[in-house]
Amino acid sequence: MKSKALKNENPRARGGKRAGAGRKPQAATLLKRKLADRRNAQAEYAFALLCKYMRHAPRGQAETMAQSEFRAACAQRVLDQVLGKPMQRIEQSGAVKLLVVPNDGDA
8 A cells, every 4th residue: 555645756745835834925025115115205205394494494584593504404414315425535644554363263
């Protein structure tokens, strides 16, 4: 008498996949996509708010120093978002020494 595994022509068969078992396909990917969409919507709103504050000065009254500084800060943030932050220059004076320490595992 042949075993049940040999009837299916696979000597290692032990039952097979159960319906509904295991991680659902692309569950993590779908969650990441949903969170990214929400984050993008919030970022667009924040950018629009910065642009609004940057453009609109108070009407009918003199702008205070704090308000003008706030508008300038908003303009700087908008520029950083659109153009990217500028690279900072680093100046080095004097000699540069390089110290190489051998790893005991490599020897």
